[in-house]
Amino acid sequence: MSSTIVFDAETIPALTEQKPQTPWGRRTGKFRLVVVLAIVIPALIVGSLFMFSTLPGAVIMVAVYFPLQIIATVLAAISVRGTKSAGDAVIIVSAIGATIFSGIVLISLLWSIITKGIQAMSTAFIFQNNEYISPSTPLGYGGIGHAVLGTVLIVGISALIAVPLGVMTALYITEVRGRAVPYVRFFVQAMSGVPSVVAGLFILTVLILTGVLNNSAFAAGLAYSILMLPTVARTAEEVLKLVPEELRTGALALGSTRARVALRVVVPAAKTGIITAAILGVARVVGETAPLLLTALKNDKTVLNPFSEPISALPTYIFTNVAQPYPDAVLRAWGAALALMVIVAVLFTVTRVLSAKRPGK
Amino acid sequence: MSTAEYDEVAVQELESDFAIEAPVGQAEMETRDVSVWFGKRKVLEGVNIAFPRNTVTALIGPSGCGKSTFIRTLNRLHELIPSAALAGEVLYKGQDIYAPEIDPVHIRLNIGMVFQKPNPFPSMTIRGNVLSGLKLSGMKRSNHDDIVEETLTHAGLWNEVKDRLNHAAGDLSGGQQQRLVIARALAVQPDVLLMDEPCSALDPGSTLKIEETIRELSNDITIIIVTHNMQQAVRVADNTAFFLATDGNPGHVVEQGPTTDIFGNPQDQRTLDYVNGRFG
Amino acid sequence: MSDVEAPVLRDLQSAATSHRGDRIFNRTIAAAAFTALIVLGGITIFLGAQAIPVLQQQGLAFLTTSEWNPPDYGIWGMLYGSVLLAIIALVIAVPASLLLSVFMVFLAPKPLATVLTNLVDLMAAIPSVIIGLWAFYVLAPVSEGWQQLMNQYLGWIPIFQNDSGNFSGTPFTAGFVLAIMMIPIVTSVTREVLGRTPPELINASEALGCSLWSMLRYVALPYGRGGLVGGVMLGLGRALGETIAVFFVLKIVFDPVNYYKIIESGGGSVATLIVSKFGEASGPYETQLLLAAGFFLFMMTLVVNVIANLIVNRTGRLQS
Numbered sequence: 015m016s017s018t019i020v021f022d023a024e025t026i027p028a029l030t031e032q033k034p035q036t037p038w039g040r041r042t043g044k045f046r047l048v049v050v051l052a053i054v055i056p057a058l059i060v061g062s063l064f065m066f067s068t069l070p071g072a073v074i075m076v077a078v079y080f081p082l083q084i085i086a087t088v089l090a091a092i093s094v095r096g097t098k099s100a101g102d103a104v105i106i107v108s109a110i111g112a113t114i115f116s117g118i119v120l121i122s123l124l125w126s127i128i129t130k131g132i133q134a135m136s137t138a139f140i141f142q143n144n145e146y147i148s149p150s151t152p153l154g155y156g157g158i159g160h161a162v163l164g165t166v167l168i169v170g171i172s173a174l175i176a177v178p179l180g181v182m183t184a185l186y187i188t189e190v191r192g193r194a195v196p197y198v199r200f201f202v203q204a205m206s207g208v209p210s211v212v213a214g215l216f217i218l219t220v221l222i223l224t225g226v227l228n229n230s231a232f233a234a235g236l237a238y239s240i241l242m243l244p245t246v247a248r249t250a251e252e253v254l255k256l257v258p259e260e261l262r263t264g265a266l267a268l269g270s271t272r273a274r275v276a277l278r279v280v281v282p283a284a285k286t287g288i289i290t291a292a293i294l295g296v297a298r299v300v301g302e303t304a305p306l307l308l309t310a311l312k313n314d315k316t317v318l319n320p321f322s323e324p325i326s327a328l329p330t331y332i333f334t335n336v337a338q339p340y341p342d343a344v345l346r347a348w349g350a351a352l353a354l355m356v357i358v359a360v361l362f363t364v365t366r367v368l369s370a371k372r373p374g375k
Numbered sequence: 376m377s378t379a380e381y382d383e384v385a386v387q388e389l390e391s392d393f394a395i396e397a398p399v400g401q402a403e404m405e406t407r408d409v410s411v412w413f414g415k416r417k418v419l420e421g422v423n424i425a426f427p428r429n430t431v432t433a434l435i436g437p438s439g440c441g442k443s444t445f446i447r448t449l450n451r452l453h454e455l456i457p458s459a460a461l462a463g464e465v466l467y468k469g470q471d472i473y474a475p476e477i478d479p480v481h482i483r484l485n486i487g488m489v490f491q492k493p494n495p496f497p498s499m500t501i502r503g504n505v506l507s508g509l510k511l512s513g514m515k516r517s518n519h520d521d522i523v524e525e526t527l528t529h530a531g532l533w534n535e536v537k538d539r540l541n542h543a544a545g546d547l548s549g550g551q552q553q554r555l556v557i558a559r560a561l562a563v564q565p566d567v568l569l570m571d572e573p574c575s576a577l578d579p580g581s582t583l584k585i586e587e588t589i590r591e592l593s594n595d596i597t598i599i600i601v602t603h604n605m606q607q608a609v610r611v612a613d614n615t616a617f618f619l620a621t622d623g624n625p626g627h628v629v630e631q632g633p634t635t636d637i638f639g640n641p642q643d644q645r646t647l648d649y650v651n652g653r654f655g
Numbered sequence: 656m657s658d659v660e661a662p663v664l665r666d667l668q669s670a671a672t673s674h675r676g677d678r679i680f681n682r683t684i685a686a687a688a689f690t691a692l693i694v695l696g697g698i699t700i701f702l703g704a705q706a707i708p709v710l711q712q713q714g715l716a717f718l719t720t721s722e723w724n725p726p727d728y729g730i731w732g733m734l735y736g737s738v739l740l741a742i743i744a745l746v747i748a749v750p751a752s753l754l755l756s757v758f759m760v761f762l763a764p765k766p767l768a769t770v771l772t773n774l775v776d777l778m779a780a781i782p783s784v785i786i787g788l789w790a791f792y793v794l795a796p797v798s799e800g801w802q803q804l805m806n807q808y809l810g811w812i813p814i815f816q817n818d819s820g821n822f823s824g825t826p827f828t829a830g831f832v833l834a835i836m837m838i839p840i841v842t843s844v845t846r847e848v849l850g851r852t853p854p855e856l857i858n859a860s861e862a863l864g865c866s867l868w869s870m871l872r873y874v875a876l877p878y879g880r881g882g883l884v885g886g887v888m889l890g891l892g893r894a895l896g897e898t899i900a901v902f903f904v905l906k907i908v909f910d911p912v913n914y915y916k917i918i919e920s921g922g923g924s925v926a927t928l929i930v931s932k933f934g935e936a937s938g939p940y941e942t943q944l945l946l947a948a949g950f951f952l953f954m955m956t957l958v959v960n961v962i963a964n965l966i967v968n969r970t971g972r973l974q975s
Contacts, residue, residue: 018632020642021421029421034412034460037473038451045475070800095478098513101868105754109762112754113771116842119835120778123789182687190681194688200964201691207889207960208698208953209896211926215949216698219705223942240694247691273680301782304898304930329784329899336788336903344792351785358780366773452861457765483864490862494855498877510873511865556859563863 045094052090056082083107124355131352134345140353144314144326149335149343158350160316164231164327165357167320168310169300171235172242177292179239180246181281184291187247188254189276199251206244213240214305222309229311231320234327237305246295253287254280290368297361301354303329328354401469403428403597404449404486404567409463410625411444411453419445420625422463424616426567431589431598433608433634436618437654441626442601445618446569449599450486451479467567484512487560491572493552495544495559502540504555508563522562530558531588550581557588568592570600574607586611605650609638617646698953705946717947721909721923723932725941730948732912736826736923737955740901741894743830743917744837749887751834752841759842760849761867761875772846779839787900790832795904798828802918814915821920824906826913829922832900837890844886848879885967892959896952898926907931925952 041049060079063069084107091103139157147156183202187195217237221227257280265275281288311324312334326334328350335347402425411419419441426432434442447453448465451472464471472482495504505523509516516522523540527533532554536547544555553573560568570589574582589598589611602608608615615637620626630637630646641647648654710717713728720729755775759768802822809815852875860870876883901924908921929945929952936942 018630018636018640018642020630021628029408029410032408032410032462034410034415034417035462036454036460037475038454038479040475042475069804070797072797073801073804095480099866102866105757105868105871106762108750109754109758112751113758113763115751116755116775116778116838120774122793123778123781123786126789126793127785179687179690182684183691186684186688190684192685194685198688198691201695203964204957204961205691205695207892207896207956207963208695209898209926209956211896211898211929212698212702212949212953212956215702215929215946216694219701219946220697243690243694271674271676271680273674273676276680297780301784303782303784304926307930308933329782332784332788333899336791347788351788354782355785358782359777362777362780450862452858455861480864480866483862488862490855490858492855494853494859496856496859496874499873507860507873508863511860511863511869513866513869559859559863 048090048094052083052086056086080107080111083111127348127351127355130345130348131350131355134349135352139346139349143316144331145316147314149338150340151342153342153345156346158328158331158346158353160314161326161328161331161350162353163316163318164310164313164325164330165300165354167231167317167325168234168238168306168327169296171232171320172238172299173292173296175235176239176242176295177246180243180291180295181250181288183243183247184250184254185276185281187251189272189280202244202247205240206248208240209304210237210241210302211304211308213237214308216240217305218308228322229309229324230322231310231317231325234306234310234325235320237309238299238302241299241302241305242295245298246291249291249294250284250288253284253291256287257283286368286371290365293361293365293368297358297365300357300361301329303333306330307333328357401466402426403468404599405466406449407464407466409445409448409461409465411441411448412458412460413456414458414460417625418620420627422628424628424631426597426599427614428597429593429595430613431593431600431611433612433615434599434601434618435603435605435608435615436626436649437620438603440618440620442618443571445626446488446571446599446601449567449569450488451482452488454479480512484514484563485565486567486569487563487565488569488571489553489556489560489573492576493549493556495547495552495555497543497545499544500541501536501544501547501555504544505558505562508559512563514563523558526558526561527555529561529588529592530554531584531591532558548581550577550584553577553581553585554588557585557592561592565596567597567599570598572601572603575603582607605638605652609634617641617643617649619645619649702946702950702953705943706950709944709947717944718951721912723909725937728944729909730925730928730951732909733907733923733925733928733948734951734955735912735914737895737925737952739826739913739917740830740833740905740922740924741891743826744833744894745887745891747831747834748837748841748890752838752845752890753883755838755842756845756849757871759846761871775839775842775846779843783836783897783900786832786836787903790828790835790900791903794832795823795828798825798831799823802827805918814917816916817919818916819920822918824904824920824922825918826905826922827917829901829905829924830917832904833894833897836897836900837894840893841886841890844889845879845883848882848886849875851882852878881966881969885963888959888963888966892956892963895959896926896956898924898930901927902930925949925955 056079059082060074063074063078064071067074084104087103087107088100091099134153136154138154140162141159142155142157143160144156145160183198186192187199214237217233221236222229222233227233261279261283262275265279266272270278306327306329310327310330312330313324313326317323317325331350332347332354335343335350338344404426406422406424409419409422410417422445424432434446436442444453448461453459453461461473465473467482467486496507499507502523505526506519508514509522524533524537527536532551535551544552547555574585577585586607589600592598600612612634614632615634616631617629617637618626619629630641630643637646638650641650716727716729718729718734719731720727721732722729759771763771799822802817802825805815806817806822810817856874856878857870860874905924905927906921907923907928909923912923913919913921925948929949932941932945936945
């Protein structure tokens with residue numbers, strides 16, 4: 015360049031006619047042809063297999079279509095972009111395949127629950143209990159009322175125990191300056207790995223076999239709280255950590271005790287998060303069956319006293335109706351599964367909504 | 376190991392897309408009427424700059440006027456942003472890099488980039504970092520030790536790290552990391568090196584070292600550097616383009632030309648005001 | 656009181672808890688916090704207390720032999736079976752989860768990625784009894800068909816042998832179910848880990864002209880290595896302890912122990928053993944045996960979990 019150039023819009027007539035474009039989206043004819051071939055040829059091969067062979071669909075998809083599609087995509091990629099893109103082709107096809115696989119599983123699950131569960135649904139089903147019902151009784155009589163109540167009682171008891179304990183544990187980890195804090199975190203983490211059957215065995219050994227407690231809702235609630243506490247504690251800890259330090263310092267500067275800071279400032283600031291932690295804890299346990307089988311056993315009647323006798327909850331109801339030779343009993347299991355799934359879905363949605371509303375998220 | 380052997384391999388890699396030399400009289404890189412949008416918002420308009428071979432061009436201007444966005448259109452990083460759109464042409468050795476048959480990955484091997492915050496790969500050693508460009512792009516070269524030495528020397532870092540090539544890259548200072556990043560970019564043998572405010576996160580000592588490196592490198596490659604620091608532009612650049620965006624309007628190049636002219640004898644009042652520090 | 660010549664350090668720490676309200680508060684929440692320790696210790700002690708007499712009575716044969724015919728009891732087949740099922744589950748779930756998270760983080764457009772994230776988390780919330788119900792009625796019959804074909808075409812490979820012609824209640828089906836339960840957990844963790852790869856590293860590799868595969872191999876995966884391993888191990892811990900879903904699809908067999916024929920009917924799982932024998936336990940001794948089995952299960956899952964958390968915590972700190 016010999017001297018400076020000053021911008022003058024007039025010299026650029028094209029400027030006014032310019033439209034935003036995405037030239038990187040344009041593809042050559044060769045590219046398009048190759049993509050079409052890479053999709054169509056495997057599909058044709060697989061389609062004809064579906065029509066003319068007796069192999070089950072899933073096998074065709076996994077054993078034939080998937081490798082074929084990979085090979086086709088790899089060849090397409092190499093022809094357009096060179097050998098180094100072969101790895102990418104494999105990954106992309108595999109990743110899409112994994113996603114489709116997971117999607118199919120989830121859809122199958124939800125589909126079965128909804129379509130089969132609906133068949134058992136009726137007002138009677140929701141509210142009645144199973145007291146006079148045997149597995150061979152047709153639908154229309156008896157229901158999950160007692161089991162729903164059982165779930166509410168047992169989960170309620172465990173929430174009453176585990177939520178305060180969990181929040182206090184979280185408070186200890188975030189608010190107290192102690193040397194024991196990392197150990198507490200470690201133990202809480204270890205506790206979250208306790209299998210549900212072991213939690214049931216523990217309560218069984220310590221409280222039921224020794225005669226302190228009956229097989230009851232209360233015993234089951236204790237077993238559930240072992241599973242709930244780590245979830246509540248960990249979520250609450252994360253949420254409490256999000257509360258800005260300035261709030262605490264400001265309150266201390268005003269002459270507040272640490273206790274008041276924690277209870278009057280930090281906890282209210284993290285209110286929504288703590289509720290979320292509690293709900294997550296509930297969602298964690300609401301479907302656990304093994305502890306119930308060991309501590310609350312089973313009962314077809316409606317039970318109101320949480321200390322006195324065995325009680326059924328929704329998971330127990332499902333469990334006892336599976337593998338029955340009577341199709342109606344099986345449908346009852348599906349119906350209960352649908353009810354349980356609705357509860358889980360509601361809890362899940364509430365958690366998501368609450369998390370989205372949280373300020374600073 | 377000779378550069379001739381480098382070039383031979385480079386020739387085989389690049390022959391499919393580009394001629395080795397631009398046609399006579401053609402700048403190494405050139406933009407024609409480039410306008411840039413994010414969604415519906417036009418952020419740059421009508422940018423026409425030619426970048427001659429083996430020169431350093433500085434892009435100056437107040438923050439927010441689109442310089443960083445512009446430089447990302449030169450190595451096709453711009454399109455990775457979801458709402459990005461573009462009009463106009465970007466020519467590299469006379470060929471539009473946005474033509475449908477061009478592989479963007481290939482562009483980035485020829486047009487390298489150094490970012491504002493040094494970003495060496497922390498899990499790799501110094502040596503590993505230099506060679507990472509080769510690994511990531513799948514380029515095959517057999518003389519790794521020579522490449523490491525040559526690029527680190529060009530980047531002005533060899534003497535400081537030659538005894539600890541197997542140490543973690545994260546242990547280096549900011550200025551050293553940035554020079555390591557330059558060496559890494561050089562290892563894939565680009566013809567053009569884009570630098571987006573490479574010294575703004577560094578101390579003055581490292582800044583001067585890198586400016587030395589830039590001047591040396593410009594004997595072999597074309598450099599385009601975005602900078603906030605006008606003295607840097609004066610120290611380092613052969614040509615300068617001054618970008619400006621007034622409220623609400625898309626950015627554009629107010630004036631461009633040899634650095635001495637832009638700073639010594641600007642034609643436009645706004646250029647005069649900016650280089651005299653009256654705003655920015 | 657203070658010396659003029661040398662400065663006397665003031666005691667700052669005891670002032671912090673001199674207020675009575677604070678003391679009560681601290682003690683209360685400390686007590687709550689140690690519940691975790693008490694429970695863990697309690698489980699170890701009380702279940703361990705059941706295991707001791709059993710080991711005394713049966714000797715080490717309790718752990719090394721596999722049978723359930725009074726008075727001989729041995730859970731080796733169950734211990735091995737739990738591990739075998741976990742391995743099958745891992746082989747299926749780890750690649751699937753990794754690929755699924757790669758899709759969610761690097762390939763899918765944002766809205767799709769958000770939908771997928773929610774779906775994966777929803778899947779993780781599905782109770783295991785429902786998955787067991789589905790597995791029994793929907794998956795198992797289909798799985799039998801697959802296994803027949805596997806035996807037909809791949810039967811020359813030892814793991815795909817089947818001598819009984821019975822393809823139900825196999826480790827493969829049970830492992831597959833466990834994999835389905837593991838995938839959402841592992842995917843959640845993996846997705847978060849991959850998503851945390853610093854954008855400047857990804858920028859650097861893009862500017863260097865890398866492909867997706869090499870970016871994953873040299874940048875994203877090495878960076879997230881600790882979190883990924885931790886996530887897999889957490890899923891593994893879950894698989895070892897899973898009871899109900901396996902209960903519906905696995906046939907518990909003590910003798911002979913099914914070591915490698917994964918599509919052969921019959922396998923083992925400690926957790927499932929406990930639940931299935933519990934209802935028919937013929938006396939306090941049999942109950943004690945099951946409690947002892949529970950103790951060993953607890954030890955297994957505890958070890959896996961502790962290692963997982965150590966890995967995640969240690970590399971978490973390094974990465975910052």
